[in-house]
Amino acid sequence: MTETEWCRLLDEKHAIAAAARKAGDATPEQKHRHREIQRRLAEIAAIPPAGYELPPLARGLVEFAREHGWRTLVQWTAPDYSGEPSVDVEVGRKLGEQEAKAYRSDTFHFKVTWHSRGCEPGKVKKFGAGLAQTPDHPQWRDGPSVRKIREIIHANPEPGAVTVHKRPISRAEFNAIPNARVLRFSFDWMNLRYAEWIEDAPFFGWSLMSDYGNPDDHCVVSRADSRLMAAERLTAFLAPGRAYGGDNLTVDEWEIAP
Missing domain, CATH: 3.30.1490 (Dna Ligase; domain 1)
Known part of the structure; x- marks a missing residue:
């Protein structure tokens, strides 16, 4: 059922994009529907494939980021994908105007991947260094360890986040x-x-x-x-x-x- 919905939503998304290109722009209704589709696709992609689950290190990172007011995104390989499953975990936040004045950009963004390649069924392992953007170094580069990401989150919570x-x-x-x-x-x-x-x-x-x-x-x-x-x-x-x-x-x- 999830795979069927995924394919149907992708077809609808492509149809909206084609219609917008033909007309020169999307209608307000098309833009609204496009946002709805994107949101639902993200929800579906967050569901682990059968027999898999988010590894503890990734789950802990997501929970820690949310507690500190950071945004999170968990995306498994698409439901219609028949190869080796993997999952991307992204955490980040935008600095406020006053916070960002001391830096070159206003963005913290970290992306870490866990992949099933070479693992027994149902298991995934951290793949590569991941990617990072930080306010003092806005260009994408190799990311730090998950432990270091947690330290950065801890030192830079969203203002107003209840961490105590x-x-x-x-x-x-x-x-x-x-x-x-x-x-x-x-x-x-x-x-x-x-x-x-x-x-x-x-x-x-x-x-x-x-x-x-x-x-x-x-x-x-x-x-x-x-x-x-x-x-x-x-x-x-x-x-x-x-x-x-x-x-x-x-x-x-x-x-x-x-």
């Missing part, structure tokens, strides 16, 4: 989240509620903080060289198997690391 999660979850729930990083947690001890968090503290810079059971206290426990280091140190306190904190410990703020 603020709701209490248990230690076990937190440790079940891949690549989660603690920013604040709290626990009960000696009839008080203690909180520990990271903060860019005056005179100290990025530090691990504690209120020692008094919400009005902001005490520096130890310094860190960066926000990343502070968050990683705080996260280490709650590593599986490590006994730290008192009763009813909850992770109150966290983020997903690259």
Whole structure:
């Protein structure tokens, strides 16, 4: 059914294009229908062929990009393709006018391909380096690793994207989240509620903080060289198997690391 719809939509798309060329331009109705067809073709191409699924590395990249406000596109080989399946994953975003002033262009765009060539049925592997465009280097070139793409996304979220999660979850729930990083947690001890968090503290810079059971206290426990280091140190306190904190410990703020 999907292949039939794909072929029908392609025929309709070509007919609209031919009619527009003959008339010199497309009508508003034809332009609207063309957009509808393009959208539906993209939806169909995002469906994996039978027996295949998006590999975890690709799926994680797409989810991470969406969380940070980036646009994503997943396109498998066309449903009427009878060769070796492959999938292109694209992530990117446009900078705002003010953001773009410091660069040569306003576009982040990364394209990574996974291909089934040489793989057992149902499997795909990353194919080549991929492609990249960035505001400081707008020409297409070989792309970086998926890990580096995630770092770039993390450093350049869409303004307004909610990347810090603020709701209490248990230690076990937190440790079940891949690549989660603690920013604040709290626990009960000696009839008080203690909180520990990271903060860019005056005179100290990025530090691990504690209120020692008094919400009005902001005490520096130890310094860190960066926000990343502070968050990683705080996260280490709650590593599986490590006994730290008192009763009813909850992770109150966290983020997903690259």
